[in-house]
Amino acid sequence: MTETDLTIRELRQRFTDKSLSPLEYWLALEDHIAAWEPSISALYLYDPESARAQAKASTERWAKSETLGPLDGIPVTLKELIATRGQPVPLGTTAVELKPADADAPAAARLREDGAVIFAKTTCPDYGMLSSGLSSFHPLSRNPWNTTQNPGGSSAGASAAAAAGYGPLHIGTDIGGSVRLPAGWTGIFGFKPSHGRIPADPYYVGRCVGPMARTVEDAAFSMATLSRPDWRDGTSLPPNDFNWMDLDIDLSGMTIGLMLDAGCGLAVEDEIRAAVEAAAKQFEAAGATILSVQPVLTRAMLDGLDNFWRSRLWGDIADLDEERRDSILPYIRDWAKGGADIRGVDAVRGFNQTIEMRKSCGRLFTEVDALLSPTNPIISYPAEWASPTNDPALPFEHIAFTVPWNMSEQPAASINCGFSRSGMPIGLQIVGPRFDDMRVLRLSKAFEDWTGTLRSWPQPPIG
Structure with a gap:
């Protein structure tokens, strides 16, 4: 294990005993990123010069025992959709006019208040509407376990950065699985908290902000900072x-x-x-009763959500001039065009299916205290594909295990539970009752303790 593999707890101990400074750690991490980034293209607005200045200031605060907060000196990335003051938010697409953001979004503001070293944004696909590292604006992001494969999305760059060891903490967003799905495909831990636990701006139905890390503890450690309320999110x-x-x-x-x-x-x-069944047996061995349960999602629910989301995005892009609209990734543009033919009443009916999801999830949790499932239904897919089906007529076939919990506002996480014969990670999803974020984190930590923290992470290419 090298310095760049240290956890937040380990880094804070090293900063405290003066065996490592935030600046020394950053400089080691900077070299590590330089070795990896040409192969995986995880970052946007990467600014090592600013990071050095932030790390130097943190080093001085640690020397005086005057740290700003628990994440002082800890390098962090933010998904590109999370605004940072003075920097553009392209939403992963060339169709958006680049304008500097007026203010930090809540997650960025909280991290800055606590002294975190924000060194980059991470990539996402157009409008965050793909589980893929493919974008019309960003370079193609790739999976560090196998760079011919997709890291998933829409928190694509965040998952790739975490798996490649670009520091211990990366912040993504999740409206249908966009933290958990890429976490599953890259072997990291991704946590979607209860809706409103981490304030989001702009707010949207089902949209959550969540930490992505190599360990449960690193994600949990960030929550004290990220979960402070913010008036800009009415669901905070x-x-x-x-x-x-x-x-x-x-x-x-x-x-x-x-x-x-x-x-x-x-x-x-x-x-x-097989991997998820084996994981369930470990929970059973620890004293839990495992109950096989039926699905909470139906075809009508998923198709209704598809109609609603198409209508919503078409409403956002319909007034763009033709040149800008044509610059959108063709997969997303073609999918969104279907929204032009959806009647208003049918869009509302589609939205109503999110309520049906919520009812279905609530009914299940009258019988269980928590839920285990696969995070992703398939092992992996090519980096160049826009989605696991690569078919805009079938855009959400891969989110059926994850999206219901966005609409029911329940906490859910993905944790690695093994590897395929091809060497790719497999994700286990753990879901808890609404507002019981601690239960999901505790169950995740128990599983991590039983199986052992993953240590054999991908290494950067040589040469």
Whole structure:
């Protein structure tokens, strides 16, 4: 293990005992990023000069024991969709006019307040509407485990950066699985908290901000900072007094659902099914009762959401001039054009399917205390593909396990539960009741402790 693999806890200990400074750590990380970035293209607005200045200032604060907060000196990236003051937010597409943001979005503001070293934004596809590293604006982002493969998305760059070891913490967003899906495909831990737990601006139905990291503890550590309320998000939850690092749990008497069929979408591949079943047996061995459960999603729900999202995006891009609209990634442009033919009443009916998802999820959680499922139904897909189907007529066949929990506002995470014969990571999704973010983190940490923290991460290319 090298300095660039240190966790937040380890870094804070090294900063405290003066065996490593934030600046020394950053300079090592800068070299590591330089070795990786040409191969995976995870970053946007990467600014090592600014990072050096931020790390130097943090080093001086640590020397005086006058740190700003728990993340002082910790390098962090933010997904491109999360605004940072004075920098453009292209939304992953060449169709957007580049204008500097007036203010930091809530997550960026909280990280800055606590002294984090914000050194880059991370890539995403056009309008964040793909589970892919493909974008009309950014270079193609790739999966560090195998650069011919996709890192998933829409938090594509964040997942690639975390897997490649660009520091311990990366912040993504998730409206249908965009933190968890790429986490599953890159072997990292991705946490989508309860809706409103981490304030988001702009707010949207189902949209959450969440940490992406190599370990559960690093993600949990960030929550004290990220979960402070912000008036700009009308769904922002009240201040909490959680001890986010209290991660012990007793599974005795707990009933955990096991869902291996999403109800629609892509079929679960055999290797994924076997890995998730093996994970469930570990929870059972720890004292939980495992209950096989039926899907919460139906074809009507997923198709209704498709209609609603097409209509929404078409409403955003319909007034663009033809040249700008034609510059959108063709897959997304062609998909969104279908929204032009959707009647208003049908768009509303599509939105109403999000309420049906919420009811279905709520009904299931009258029977279980938590849920296990695959994160992704398939092992991997080519880096150049826009989605696992690569078909704009079938855009959401891969989100059937993840999207219901956005609409029900429940916390959910993806954690690595093994590898395929091809050497690609497999993700286990863990879902908890609404507002019980700690349960998901504790169950995730228990599984991580049983299986051992992943240590054999991909290494940068030589030469």
